[in-house]
Amino acid sequence: MAADRPVKARPPRGGRAPRSARRAAAGRALRPWLLLAPALTVLAVLLFWPLARVVLLSFQDYGLRQINTGESNYTGLDNYRDILGDSFLWKTVLPNTVFFAGACVGLTLVVGTLVALLLQRLGRVWRVICSTVIMMAWAMPAVTGTYVWIWIFDPLDGVVSSGLDGLGLIEPRETNWFTDRWSFYAIATLNVVHHGFPFVAITLYAALLTIPRELPEAAVCDGAGPWQRFWLITVPTIRPAFAVVTILSIIWDFKVFAQIYLMPGGAGANEDVLNLGVWSYIQSFSRNEYGTGSAIAVLLTLLLLAITVVYVRALSREKDEP
Template sequence: MTTSFLDAPAPASPPPTRRSSRPPRRRKPVLPWLLLSATLVVLGVFTGYPIVRLVVMSFQEYERAQLMGTPAEWVGFDNYVSILTDLDGFWTVLLRSFVVMVICVVLTMVIGTLLALLMMRLGKGLRVLVSVGLLLAWAMPPLSATIVWGWIFDTEYGIVNNLLTRITGDRWFGHSWLLDPLTFFMILVIIVVWGAVPFVAFTMYAGLTQIPGEVIEAAQLDGASALQRFRLVQIPYVSGIITVLIVLSMIWDLRLFTQVFALQTIGGDREATNTIGVYIFQTGMAQGHYGVAGAIGVIFVFIMMGLSSYYVRRTVQEEEL
Protein backbone atom coordinates (compact mmCIF):
# COMPACT_ATOMS: atom_id res chain seq x y z
CA MET A 1 0.00 0.00 0.00
CA THR A 2 1.48 3.20 -1.11
CA THR A 3 1.04 6.53 0.67
CA SER A 4 1.04 9.87 -1.03
CA PHE A 5 2.57 13.02 0.28
CA LEU A 6 -0.98 14.12 1.16
CA ASP A 7 -1.22 11.34 3.74
CA ALA A 8 2.17 12.16 5.22
CA PRO A 9 2.06 13.69 8.68
CA ALA A 10 2.57 17.43 8.78
CA PRO A 11 5.90 18.56 10.13
CA ALA A 12 5.81 19.67 13.68
CA SER A 13 5.65 23.41 14.07
CA PRO A 14 8.55 24.98 15.90
CA PRO A 15 7.88 25.85 19.50
CA PRO A 16 6.69 29.42 19.95
CA THR A 17 9.44 31.79 20.79
CA ARG A 18 9.01 33.90 23.83
CA ARG A 19 8.67 37.48 22.81
CA SER A 20 10.23 40.12 24.91
CA SER A 21 7.80 42.55 26.52
CA ARG A 22 10.19 45.41 25.90
CA PRO A 23 9.63 47.21 22.61
CA PRO A 24 12.59 47.28 20.25
CA ARG A 25 14.74 50.33 20.56
CA ARG A 26 14.52 52.74 17.69
CA ARG A 27 17.74 54.32 16.68
CA LYS A 28 17.56 58.06 16.76
CA PRO A 29 18.29 59.62 13.38
CA VAL A 30 21.61 61.40 13.26
CA LEU A 31 21.17 63.35 10.02
CA PRO A 32 18.69 65.96 11.41
CA TRP A 33 21.09 66.78 14.25
CA LEU A 34 23.96 67.09 11.80
CA LEU A 35 21.93 69.51 9.69
CA LEU A 36 21.01 71.54 12.78
CA SER A 37 24.52 71.54 14.24
CA ALA A 38 25.61 74.78 12.55
CA THR A 39 22.46 76.58 13.69
CA LEU A 40 22.84 75.28 17.23
CA VAL A 41 26.43 76.49 17.36
CA VAL A 42 25.44 79.97 16.15
CA LEU A 43 22.58 80.13 18.69
CA GLY A 44 24.88 78.97 21.44
CA VAL A 45 27.47 81.64 20.64
CA PHE A 46 25.18 84.60 19.96
CA THR A 47 22.32 83.75 22.35
CA GLY A 48 23.51 81.24 24.90
CA TYR A 49 26.72 83.01 25.91
CA PRO A 50 25.09 86.46 26.46
CA ILE A 51 22.39 84.85 28.62
CA VAL A 52 24.96 83.01 30.73
CA ARG A 53 27.04 86.21 31.00
CA LEU A 54 23.94 88.16 32.03
CA VAL A 55 23.10 85.67 34.77
CA VAL A 56 26.65 85.69 36.11
CA MET A 57 26.78 89.49 36.06
CA SER A 58 23.50 89.70 37.99
CA PHE A 59 25.24 88.08 40.99
CA GLN A 60 28.17 90.50 40.90
CA GLU A 61 28.79 94.11 41.84
CA TYR A 62 29.65 95.02 38.28
CA GLU A 63 30.25 98.76 37.87
CA ARG A 64 32.18 100.97 35.45
CA ALA A 65 35.47 100.02 37.11
CA GLN A 66 35.01 96.40 36.04
CA LEU A 67 35.00 97.52 32.40
CA MET A 68 38.64 98.55 32.86
CA GLY A 69 39.65 95.09 34.08
CA THR A 70 39.01 95.33 37.83
CA PRO A 71 37.70 91.98 39.14
CA ALA A 72 34.01 92.04 40.02
CA GLU A 73 32.97 91.21 43.57
CA TRP A 74 30.49 88.36 44.02
CA VAL A 75 27.48 89.68 45.98
CA GLY A 76 25.02 86.80 45.65
CA PHE A 77 21.37 87.83 45.62
CA ASP A 78 21.99 91.42 46.81
CA ASN A 79 21.15 92.87 43.37
CA TYR A 80 17.88 90.96 43.26
CA VAL A 81 16.96 92.02 46.78
CA SER A 82 17.65 95.69 46.03
CA ILE A 83 15.54 95.51 42.86
CA LEU A 84 12.60 93.61 44.34
CA THR A 85 12.44 95.95 47.35
CA ASP A 86 12.59 99.12 45.22
CA LEU A 87 8.90 100.03 45.24
CA ASP A 88 9.29 103.54 43.81
CA GLY A 89 11.66 102.42 41.07
CA PHE A 90 11.40 98.91 39.63
CA TRP A 91 7.82 98.08 40.61
CA THR A 92 6.49 101.45 39.48
CA VAL A 93 8.17 101.09 36.09
CA LEU A 94 7.00 97.46 35.75
CA LEU A 95 3.40 98.38 36.58
CA ARG A 96 3.55 101.29 34.14
CA SER A 97 4.89 98.97 31.44
CA PHE A 98 2.10 96.45 32.02
CA VAL A 99 -0.59 99.16 31.83
CA VAL A 100 0.83 100.46 28.54
CA MET A 101 1.08 96.89 27.24
CA VAL A 102 -2.55 96.06 28.07
CA ILE A 103 -3.87 99.24 26.45
CA CYS A 104 -1.78 98.72 23.31
CA VAL A 105 -2.72 95.04 22.96
CA VAL A 106 -6.45 95.70 23.38
CA LEU A 107 -6.48 98.58 20.89
CA THR A 108 -4.29 96.69 18.42
CA MET A 109 -6.48 93.58 18.47
CA VAL A 110 -9.76 95.50 18.22
CA ILE A 111 -8.66 97.86 15.42
CA GLY A 112 -6.82 95.11 13.54
CA THR A 113 -9.83 92.78 13.67
CA LEU A 114 -12.18 95.54 12.51
CA LEU A 115 -9.87 96.32 9.59
CA ALA A 116 -9.76 92.63 8.67
CA LEU A 117 -13.57 92.49 8.64
CA LEU A 118 -13.65 95.67 6.58
CA MET A 119 -11.23 94.22 4.02
CA MET A 120 -13.50 91.20 3.61
CA ARG A 121 -16.40 93.46 2.62
CA LEU A 122 -14.48 95.82 0.34
CA GLY A 123 -14.13 95.38 -3.37
CA LYS A 124 -10.86 94.39 -4.94
CA GLY A 125 -9.71 97.93 -5.72
CA LEU A 126 -10.43 99.38 -2.28
CA ARG A 127 -9.00 96.29 -0.60
CA VAL A 128 -5.73 96.73 -2.48
CA LEU A 129 -5.65 100.42 -1.52
CA VAL A 130 -6.18 99.62 2.17
CA SER A 131 -3.54 96.86 2.00
CA VAL A 132 -0.98 99.24 0.50
CA GLY A 133 -1.66 101.80 3.24
CA LEU A 134 -1.24 99.15 5.94
CA LEU A 135 1.97 97.89 4.35
CA LEU A 136 3.44 101.39 4.27
CA ALA A 137 2.69 101.86 7.97
CA TRP A 138 4.10 98.43 8.77
CA ALA A 139 7.26 98.93 6.71
CA MET A 140 8.25 102.21 8.38
CA PRO A 141 11.00 101.67 10.98
CA PRO A 142 9.93 102.40 14.58
CA LEU A 143 12.51 105.16 15.01
CA SER A 144 11.43 106.95 11.83
CA ALA A 145 7.77 106.63 12.76
CA THR A 146 8.44 108.03 16.24
CA ILE A 147 10.31 111.04 14.83
CA VAL A 148 7.46 111.77 12.41
CA TRP A 149 4.84 111.55 15.17
CA GLY A 150 7.07 113.76 17.32
CA TRP A 151 6.99 116.40 14.59
CA ILE A 152 3.20 116.11 14.40
CA PHE A 153 2.92 116.87 18.14
CA ASP A 154 5.79 119.36 18.20
CA THR A 155 5.37 122.27 20.62
CA GLU A 156 6.01 125.11 18.14
CA TYR A 157 5.63 123.69 14.63
CA GLY A 158 3.41 120.64 15.17
CA ILE A 159 0.33 120.09 13.02
CA VAL A 160 -1.83 119.23 16.04
CA ASN A 161 -1.06 122.45 17.91
CA ASN A 162 -1.54 124.46 14.71
CA LEU A 163 -4.99 122.99 14.04
CA LEU A 164 -6.13 123.30 17.66
CA THR A 165 -4.92 126.90 17.77
CA ARG A 166 -6.89 127.75 14.63
CA ILE A 167 -10.03 126.13 16.06
CA THR A 168 -9.93 127.22 19.73
CA GLY A 169 -7.67 130.26 19.68
CA ASP A 170 -4.37 130.67 21.52
CA ARG A 171 -5.15 128.09 24.20
CA TRP A 172 -3.08 125.36 22.54
CA PHE A 173 -0.29 127.61 21.23
CA GLY A 174 3.05 126.24 22.45
CA HIS A 175 1.43 123.36 24.30
CA SER A 176 3.96 120.63 25.16
CA TRP A 177 2.43 117.19 24.71
CA LEU A 178 5.49 115.22 25.80
CA LEU A 179 6.19 116.92 29.13
CA ASP A 180 2.88 115.70 30.57
CA PRO A 181 3.25 111.94 31.30
CA LEU A 182 -0.41 111.28 30.47
CA THR A 183 -0.24 112.82 26.98
CA PHE A 184 3.24 111.32 26.53
CA PHE A 185 1.82 107.83 26.92
CA MET A 186 -1.17 108.77 24.76
CA ILE A 187 1.22 109.59 21.90
CA LEU A 188 3.24 106.46 22.65
CA VAL A 189 0.12 104.28 22.42
CA ILE A 190 -0.79 105.91 19.10
CA ILE A 191 2.66 105.18 17.68
CA VAL A 192 2.74 101.57 18.90
CA VAL A 193 -0.81 100.74 17.78
CA TRP A 194 -0.30 102.47 14.42
CA GLY A 195 2.73 100.28 13.74
CA ALA A 196 1.26 97.01 15.08
CA VAL A 197 -2.24 97.11 13.57
CA PRO A 198 -1.16 96.06 10.03
CA PHE A 199 0.29 92.75 11.23
CA VAL A 200 -2.89 91.92 13.16
CA ALA A 201 -5.13 93.02 10.30
CA PHE A 202 -3.33 90.93 7.67
CA THR A 203 -3.14 87.87 9.93
CA MET A 204 -6.80 88.06 10.94
CA TYR A 205 -7.83 88.63 7.32
CA ALA A 206 -5.90 85.54 6.23
CA GLY A 207 -7.58 83.49 8.97
CA LEU A 208 -11.10 84.76 8.33
CA THR A 209 -10.88 84.07 4.61
CA GLN A 210 -10.18 80.38 5.36
CA ILE A 211 -13.57 79.88 7.02
CA PRO A 212 -15.83 77.83 4.69
CA GLY A 213 -18.48 79.97 3.06
CA GLU A 214 -21.10 77.25 3.61
CA VAL A 215 -20.78 77.67 7.38
CA ILE A 216 -21.37 81.42 7.18
CA GLU A 217 -24.33 80.93 4.81
CA ALA A 218 -25.87 78.31 7.08
CA ALA A 219 -25.64 80.64 10.07
CA GLN A 220 -27.14 83.44 8.02
CA LEU A 221 -30.04 81.20 6.93
CA ASP A 222 -30.66 80.31 10.57
CA GLY A 223 -31.26 84.00 11.28
CA ALA A 224 -27.93 84.84 12.93
CA SER A 225 -27.03 88.51 12.78
CA ALA A 226 -23.62 89.77 11.68
CA LEU A 227 -22.51 90.14 15.30
CA GLN A 228 -23.75 86.64 16.16
CA ARG A 229 -21.99 85.15 13.13
CA PHE A 230 -18.77 86.85 14.15
CA ARG A 231 -19.03 85.80 17.81
CA LEU A 232 -20.35 82.25 17.39
CA VAL A 233 -18.89 81.17 14.03
CA GLN A 234 -15.88 83.22 12.99
CA ILE A 235 -14.21 83.68 16.39
CA PRO A 236 -14.09 79.90 17.17
CA TYR A 237 -12.49 79.22 13.78
CA VAL A 238 -9.67 81.72 14.34
CA SER A 239 -9.27 81.31 18.11
CA GLY A 240 -5.78 79.83 17.66
CA ILE A 241 -4.69 82.79 15.54
CA ILE A 242 -6.10 85.21 18.11
CA THR A 243 -4.13 83.49 20.88
CA VAL A 244 -0.89 83.75 18.93
CA LEU A 245 -1.50 87.41 18.11
CA ILE A 246 -2.28 88.31 21.72
CA VAL A 247 0.81 86.55 23.08
CA LEU A 248 3.12 88.07 20.48
CA SER A 249 1.61 91.54 20.98
CA MET A 250 2.06 91.27 24.73
CA ILE A 251 5.73 90.36 24.33
CA TRP A 252 6.40 93.06 21.74
CA ASP A 253 4.59 95.81 23.66
CA LEU A 254 6.11 94.92 27.03
CA ARG A 255 9.68 95.25 25.75
CA LEU A 256 9.19 98.64 24.10
CA PHE A 257 12.40 100.60 23.84
CA THR A 258 12.89 102.53 20.60
CA GLN A 259 9.63 104.48 20.68
CA VAL A 260 9.92 105.38 24.37
CA PHE A 261 13.59 106.37 24.19
CA ALA A 262 13.08 108.47 21.05
CA LEU A 263 10.09 110.34 22.53
CA GLN A 264 12.06 111.00 25.72
CA THR A 265 14.90 112.38 23.61
CA ILE A 266 12.50 114.68 21.77
CA GLY A 267 11.13 116.20 24.96
CA GLY A 268 9.71 113.73 27.49
CA ASP A 269 10.38 113.45 31.22
CA ARG A 270 12.56 110.34 31.58
CA GLU A 271 11.85 109.65 35.24
CA ALA A 272 8.08 109.83 34.83
CA THR A 273 7.85 107.99 31.50
CA ASN A 274 10.30 105.11 31.81
CA THR A 275 9.22 101.64 30.74
CA ILE A 276 11.06 98.46 31.65
CA GLY A 277 13.23 98.37 28.51
CA VAL A 278 14.46 101.96 28.92
CA TYR A 279 14.80 101.44 32.68
CA ILE A 280 17.24 98.56 32.14
CA PHE A 281 19.21 100.62 29.62
CA GLN A 282 19.48 103.65 31.90
CA THR A 283 20.43 101.55 34.93
CA GLY A 284 23.25 99.89 33.04
CA MET A 285 24.52 102.30 30.39
CA ALA A 286 23.67 105.68 31.92
CA GLN A 287 24.24 104.97 35.63
CA GLY A 288 26.88 102.26 35.23
CA HIS A 289 25.21 99.69 37.51
CA TYR A 290 25.64 96.72 35.19
CA GLY A 291 25.10 94.10 37.88
CA VAL A 292 21.77 95.61 38.90
CA ALA A 293 20.77 95.97 35.24
CA GLY A 294 21.64 92.30 34.73
CA ALA A 295 19.39 91.31 37.63
CA ILE A 296 16.52 93.31 36.11
CA GLY A 297 17.20 91.64 32.78
CA VAL A 298 17.03 88.16 34.33
CA ILE A 299 13.74 89.00 36.06
CA PHE A 300 12.43 90.35 32.77
CA VAL A 301 13.40 87.12 30.98
CA PHE A 302 11.36 85.11 33.48
CA ILE A 303 8.40 87.45 32.95
CA MET A 304 8.66 86.88 29.19
CA MET A 305 8.85 83.13 29.72
CA GLY A 306 5.70 83.29 31.83
CA LEU A 307 3.84 85.22 29.16
CA SER A 308 4.85 82.80 26.40
CA SER A 309 4.34 79.57 28.40
CA TYR A 310 0.65 79.32 27.50
CA TYR A 311 1.40 79.70 23.80
CA VAL A 312 4.14 77.07 23.97
CA ARG A 313 1.90 74.59 25.81
CA ARG A 314 -0.91 75.12 23.34
CA THR A 315 1.42 74.64 20.38
CA VAL A 316 2.75 71.38 21.83
CA GLN A 317 -0.78 70.11 22.49
CA GLU A 318 -1.86 70.89 18.91
CA GLU A 319 1.16 69.04 17.50
CA GLU A 320 0.35 65.96 19.64
CA LEU A 321 -3.24 65.77 18.34
Protein backbone atom coordinates in the same frame (compact mmCIF):
# COMPACT_ATOMS: atom_id res chain seq x y z
CA MET B 1 4.15 16.28 5.95
CA ALA B 2 6.33 17.71 8.69
CA ALA B 3 8.85 18.94 6.16
CA ASP B 4 6.20 21.09 4.48
CA ARG B 5 5.21 22.95 7.64
CA PRO B 6 6.39 26.59 7.84
CA VAL B 7 9.12 27.19 10.34
CA LYS B 8 8.16 29.78 12.94
CA ALA B 9 10.81 32.37 13.77
CA ARG B 10 11.77 32.36 17.38
CA PRO B 11 11.15 35.67 19.20
CA PRO B 12 14.26 37.27 20.66
CA ARG B 13 15.02 36.36 24.22
CA GLY B 14 13.40 38.60 26.83
CA GLY B 15 11.16 40.16 24.17
CA ARG B 16 13.91 42.61 23.13
CA ALA B 17 14.54 43.68 19.56
CA PRO B 18 17.84 42.67 17.92
CA ARG B 19 20.78 44.97 18.50
CA SER B 20 20.82 46.10 14.87
CA ALA B 21 17.17 47.12 15.11
CA ARG B 22 17.84 49.10 18.27
CA ARG B 23 20.75 50.86 16.57
CA ALA B 24 18.57 51.70 13.58
CA ALA B 25 15.84 53.11 15.85
CA ALA B 26 18.40 55.17 17.77
CA GLY B 27 19.80 56.47 14.49
CA ARG B 28 16.34 57.51 13.31
CA ALA B 29 15.69 59.29 16.60
CA LEU B 30 19.05 61.08 16.46
CA ARG B 31 18.83 62.13 12.82
CA PRO B 32 16.47 65.14 13.35
CA TRP B 33 18.72 66.49 16.10
CA LEU B 34 21.74 66.19 13.81
CA LEU B 35 19.90 68.17 11.15
CA LEU B 36 18.92 70.81 13.71
CA ALA B 37 22.39 70.98 15.26
CA PRO B 38 23.71 73.89 13.09
CA ALA B 39 20.65 76.03 13.78
CA LEU B 40 20.66 75.16 17.49
CA THR B 41 24.36 76.04 17.69
CA VAL B 42 23.71 79.46 16.14
CA LEU B 43 20.81 80.06 18.56
CA ALA B 44 22.97 79.04 21.50
CA VAL B 45 25.70 81.48 20.50
CA LEU B 46 23.43 84.39 19.58
CA LEU B 47 20.64 83.99 22.16
CA PHE B 48 21.33 81.64 25.03
CA TRP B 49 24.87 82.77 25.82
CA PRO B 50 23.98 86.50 25.96
CA LEU B 51 20.97 85.61 28.11
CA ALA B 52 23.15 83.56 30.45
CA ARG B 53 25.65 86.43 30.56
CA VAL B 54 22.93 88.89 31.57
CA VAL B 55 21.79 86.56 34.34
CA LEU B 56 25.35 86.25 35.64
CA LEU B 57 25.83 90.04 35.56
CA SER B 58 22.62 90.51 37.54
CA PHE B 59 24.30 88.83 40.54
CA GLN B 60 27.34 91.14 40.41
CA ASP B 61 28.29 94.69 41.25
CA TYR B 62 29.56 95.30 37.73
CA GLY B 63 30.75 98.71 36.53
CA LEU B 64 33.49 100.35 34.52
CA ARG B 65 36.20 99.05 36.87
CA GLN B 66 35.11 95.46 36.31
CA ILE B 67 35.00 96.02 32.56
CA ASN B 68 38.59 97.28 32.57
CA THR B 69 39.98 94.63 34.91
CA GLY B 70 37.77 91.71 33.92
CA GLU B 71 37.15 90.91 37.59
CA SER B 72 33.91 89.49 38.91
CA ASN B 73 32.34 90.95 42.02
CA TYR B 74 29.45 88.69 42.97
CA THR B 75 27.04 90.21 45.47
CA GLY B 76 24.30 87.58 45.41
CA LEU B 77 20.76 88.94 45.35
CA ASP B 78 21.69 92.49 46.37
CA ASN B 79 20.71 93.97 42.99
CA TYR B 80 17.32 92.31 43.13
CA ARG B 81 16.76 93.44 46.73
CA ASP B 82 17.60 97.03 45.81
CA ILE B 83 15.28 97.01 42.80
CA LEU B 84 12.35 95.30 44.48
CA GLY B 85 12.73 97.53 47.53
CA ASP B 86 12.71 100.73 45.44
CA SER B 87 9.33 102.46 45.47
CA PHE B 88 10.17 103.92 42.05
CA LEU B 89 9.67 100.44 40.57
CA TRP B 90 6.22 99.92 42.07
CA LYS B 91 4.84 103.44 41.70
CA THR B 92 6.23 104.46 38.32
CA VAL B 93 8.15 101.95 36.22
CA LEU B 94 6.02 98.82 36.65
CA PRO B 95 2.65 100.60 36.18
CA ASN B 96 4.04 102.35 33.09
CA THR B 97 5.19 99.03 31.64
CA VAL B 98 2.10 96.95 32.42
CA PHE B 99 -0.66 99.45 31.63
CA PHE B 100 1.09 100.75 28.52
CA ALA B 101 1.64 97.21 27.17
CA GLY B 102 -1.93 96.21 28.03
CA ALA B 103 -3.38 99.22 26.22
CA CYS B 104 -1.16 98.63 23.19
CA VAL B 105 -2.02 94.92 22.97
CA GLY B 106 -5.76 95.53 23.34
CA LEU B 107 -5.94 98.39 20.83
CA THR B 108 -3.66 96.61 18.34
CA LEU B 109 -5.91 93.52 18.39
CA VAL B 110 -9.09 95.58 18.06
CA VAL B 111 -7.81 97.72 15.17
CA GLY B 112 -6.17 94.76 13.46
CA THR B 113 -9.36 92.69 13.70
CA LEU B 114 -11.51 95.50 12.29
CA VAL B 115 -9.10 96.01 9.39
CA ALA B 116 -9.04 92.26 8.69
CA LEU B 117 -12.85 92.19 8.54
CA LEU B 118 -12.75 95.22 6.22
CA LEU B 119 -10.26 93.50 3.90
CA GLN B 120 -12.54 90.48 3.76
CA ARG B 121 -15.43 92.61 2.46
CA LEU B 122 -13.47 94.70 -0.06
CA GLY B 123 -13.09 93.87 -3.73
CA ARG B 124 -9.82 92.61 -5.13
CA VAL B 125 -8.51 95.99 -6.32
CA TRP B 126 -9.28 97.90 -3.13
CA ARG B 127 -8.05 94.98 -1.03
CA VAL B 128 -4.66 95.14 -2.75
CA ILE B 129 -4.49 98.92 -2.33
CA CYS B 130 -5.43 98.83 1.37
CA SER B 131 -3.09 95.91 2.09
CA THR B 132 -0.20 97.76 0.45
CA VAL B 133 -0.89 100.94 2.39
CA ILE B 134 -1.12 99.28 5.80
CA MET B 135 1.98 97.17 5.13
CA MET B 136 3.89 100.40 4.51
CA ALA B 137 3.10 101.36 8.13
CA TRP B 138 4.44 98.00 9.33
CA ALA B 139 7.57 98.26 7.16
CA MET B 140 8.42 101.71 8.55
CA PRO B 141 11.28 101.45 11.08
CA ALA B 142 10.34 102.18 14.66
CA VAL B 143 12.85 105.03 14.84
CA THR B 144 11.40 106.74 11.77
CA GLY B 145 7.84 106.27 12.93
CA THR B 146 8.66 107.69 16.36
CA TYR B 147 10.12 110.87 14.89
CA VAL B 148 7.04 111.27 12.70
CA TRP B 149 4.79 111.16 15.78
CA ILE B 150 7.12 113.59 17.59
CA TRP B 151 6.72 116.00 14.69
CA ILE B 152 2.93 115.56 14.69
CA PHE B 153 2.72 116.48 18.39
CA ASP B 154 5.48 119.08 18.41
CA PRO B 155 4.39 121.74 20.94
CA LEU B 156 5.10 124.67 18.62
CA ASP B 157 4.98 123.53 15.00
CA GLY B 158 3.18 120.19 15.21
CA VAL B 159 0.02 119.39 13.28
CA VAL B 160 -2.02 118.75 16.43
CA SER B 161 -0.87 121.86 18.28
CA SER B 162 -1.36 124.08 15.24
CA GLY B 163 -4.84 122.70 14.60
CA LEU B 164 -5.97 123.08 18.21
CA ASP B 165 -4.40 126.54 18.32
CA GLY B 166 -6.38 127.52 15.23
CA LEU B 167 -9.55 126.42 16.99
CA GLY B 168 -8.58 128.44 20.06
CA LEU B 169 -8.50 125.36 22.31
CA ILE B 170 -4.89 125.53 23.50
CA GLU B 171 -1.96 127.90 23.75
CA PRO B 172 0.98 126.13 22.01
CA ARG B 173 3.68 127.86 24.05
CA GLU B 174 2.02 126.68 27.27
CA THR B 175 1.22 123.11 26.13
CA ASN B 176 3.83 120.38 25.94
CA TRP B 177 2.42 116.93 25.20
CA PHE B 178 5.62 115.17 26.26
CA THR B 179 5.97 116.43 29.81
CA ASP B 180 2.74 114.94 31.14
CA ARG B 181 2.85 111.23 31.90
CA TRP B 182 -0.59 110.47 30.43
CA SER B 183 -0.25 112.43 27.20
CA PHE B 184 3.27 111.05 26.73
CA TYR B 185 2.02 107.47 26.86
CA ALA B 186 -1.04 108.32 24.77
CA ILE B 187 1.30 109.39 21.95
CA ALA B 188 3.48 106.33 22.49
CA THR B 189 0.39 104.10 22.34
CA LEU B 190 -0.69 105.64 19.03
CA ASN B 191 2.82 105.04 17.72
CA VAL B 192 2.95 101.39 18.77
CA VAL B 193 -0.59 100.58 17.59
CA HIS B 194 0.04 102.28 14.24
CA HIS B 195 3.17 100.20 13.77
CA GLY B 196 1.72 96.90 15.03
CA PHE B 197 -1.83 96.59 13.70
CA PRO B 198 -0.86 95.70 10.07
CA PHE B 199 0.70 92.41 11.17
CA VAL B 200 -2.43 91.53 13.15
CA ALA B 201 -4.70 92.55 10.27
CA ILE B 202 -2.91 90.52 7.59
CA THR B 203 -2.57 87.47 9.85
CA LEU B 204 -6.24 87.49 10.83
CA TYR B 205 -7.32 88.15 7.25
CA ALA B 206 -5.42 85.04 6.17
CA ALA B 207 -7.19 83.11 8.93
CA LEU B 208 -10.58 84.45 7.83
CA LEU B 209 -10.02 82.95 4.39
CA THR B 210 -9.98 79.48 5.98
CA ILE B 211 -13.57 79.76 7.27
CA PRO B 212 -15.90 77.68 5.08
CA ARG B 213 -18.55 79.80 3.40
CA GLU B 214 -21.25 77.36 4.48
CA LEU B 215 -20.88 78.35 8.15
CA PRO B 216 -21.81 82.06 7.89
CA GLU B 217 -24.42 81.31 5.23
CA ALA B 218 -26.07 78.78 7.52
CA ALA B 219 -25.94 81.27 10.38
CA VAL B 220 -27.65 83.91 8.22
CA CYS B 221 -30.37 81.42 7.35
CA ASP B 222 -30.82 80.76 11.06
CA GLY B 223 -31.32 84.46 11.70
CA ALA B 224 -27.95 85.24 13.33
CA GLY B 225 -26.87 88.87 13.16
CA PRO B 226 -23.36 90.17 12.35
CA TRP B 227 -22.38 90.33 16.03
CA GLN B 228 -23.56 86.77 16.68
CA ARG B 229 -21.81 85.46 13.56
CA PHE B 230 -18.59 87.10 14.66
CA TRP B 231 -18.57 85.69 18.21
CA LEU B 232 -20.10 82.28 17.51
CA ILE B 233 -18.44 81.44 14.18
CA THR B 234 -15.54 83.74 13.32
CA VAL B 235 -13.80 83.91 16.71
CA PRO B 236 -13.93 80.16 17.53
CA THR B 237 -12.77 79.23 14.03
CA ILE B 238 -9.73 81.51 13.94
CA ARG B 239 -8.91 81.25 17.66
CA PRO B 240 -5.41 79.80 16.98
CA ALA B 241 -4.56 82.87 14.88
CA PHE B 242 -5.85 85.13 17.65
CA ALA B 243 -3.64 83.27 20.12
CA VAL B 244 -0.53 83.74 17.96
CA VAL B 245 -0.99 87.47 17.36
CA THR B 246 -1.86 88.06 21.02
CA ILE B 247 1.26 86.31 22.32
CA LEU B 248 3.48 88.10 19.82
CA SER B 249 1.89 91.46 20.65
CA ILE B 250 2.47 90.86 24.36
CA ILE B 251 6.13 90.07 23.74
CA TRP B 252 6.67 93.07 21.48
CA ASP B 253 4.74 95.62 23.55
CA PHE B 254 6.25 94.70 26.91
CA LYS B 255 9.76 95.25 25.58
CA VAL B 256 9.07 98.49 23.72
CA PHE B 257 12.20 100.63 23.82
CA ALA B 258 12.74 102.96 20.85
CA GLN B 259 9.22 104.43 20.96
CA ILE B 260 9.83 105.56 24.57
CA TYR B 261 13.53 106.34 24.57
CA LEU B 262 13.47 108.60 21.49
CA MET B 263 10.57 110.76 22.63
CA PRO B 264 11.40 114.00 24.47
CA GLY B 265 12.09 113.13 28.11
CA GLY B 266 12.02 109.39 27.46
CA ALA B 267 15.79 108.99 27.69
CA GLY B 268 15.80 109.71 31.41
CA ALA B 269 15.18 113.45 31.62
CA ASN B 270 11.61 112.76 32.74
CA GLU B 271 11.70 109.81 35.15
CA ASP B 272 7.89 109.68 35.34
CA VAL B 273 7.71 108.10 31.86
CA LEU B 274 10.32 105.34 32.22
CA ASN B 275 9.38 101.73 31.62
CA LEU B 276 11.39 98.61 32.49
CA GLY B 277 13.23 98.44 29.19
CA VAL B 278 14.37 102.07 29.21
CA TRP B 279 15.15 101.97 32.94
CA SER B 280 17.39 98.95 32.40
CA TYR B 281 19.22 100.74 29.57
CA ILE B 282 19.72 103.92 31.57
CA GLN B 283 21.06 102.04 34.60
CA SER B 284 23.48 100.09 32.40
CA PHE B 285 24.79 102.59 29.87
CA SER B 286 24.05 106.01 31.36
CA ARG B 287 25.00 105.24 34.98
CA ASN B 288 27.41 102.35 34.25
CA GLU B 289 25.61 100.09 36.73
CA TYR B 290 25.55 97.00 34.54
CA GLY B 291 24.64 94.63 37.34
CA THR B 292 21.55 96.65 38.25
CA GLY B 293 20.58 97.05 34.61
CA SER B 294 20.94 93.31 34.04
CA ALA B 295 18.76 92.55 37.08
CA ILE B 296 16.04 94.84 35.70
CA ALA B 297 16.27 93.06 32.33
CA VAL B 298 15.92 89.68 34.06
CA LEU B 299 12.85 90.88 35.96
CA LEU B 300 11.32 92.12 32.70
CA THR B 301 11.96 88.72 31.09
CA LEU B 302 10.41 86.88 34.05
CA LEU B 303 7.36 89.16 33.98
CA LEU B 304 6.95 88.56 30.27
CA LEU B 305 7.29 84.79 30.68
CA ALA B 306 4.77 84.74 33.53
CA ILE B 307 2.15 86.66 31.54
CA THR B 308 2.70 84.48 28.46
CA VAL B 309 2.44 81.24 30.46
CA VAL B 310 -0.77 82.38 32.17
CA TYR B 311 -2.28 83.33 28.83
CA VAL B 312 -1.31 80.04 27.15
CA ARG B 313 -2.63 77.98 30.08
CA ALA B 314 -5.91 79.90 29.97
CA LEU B 315 -6.21 79.11 26.27
CA SER B 316 -5.45 75.44 26.91
CA ARG B 317 -8.09 75.17 29.63
CA GLU B 318 -10.63 76.92 27.41
CA LYS B 319 -9.82 74.52 24.57
CA ASP B 320 -10.21 71.46 26.79
CA GLU B 321 -13.62 72.53 28.07
CA PRO B 322 -16.52 70.76 26.36
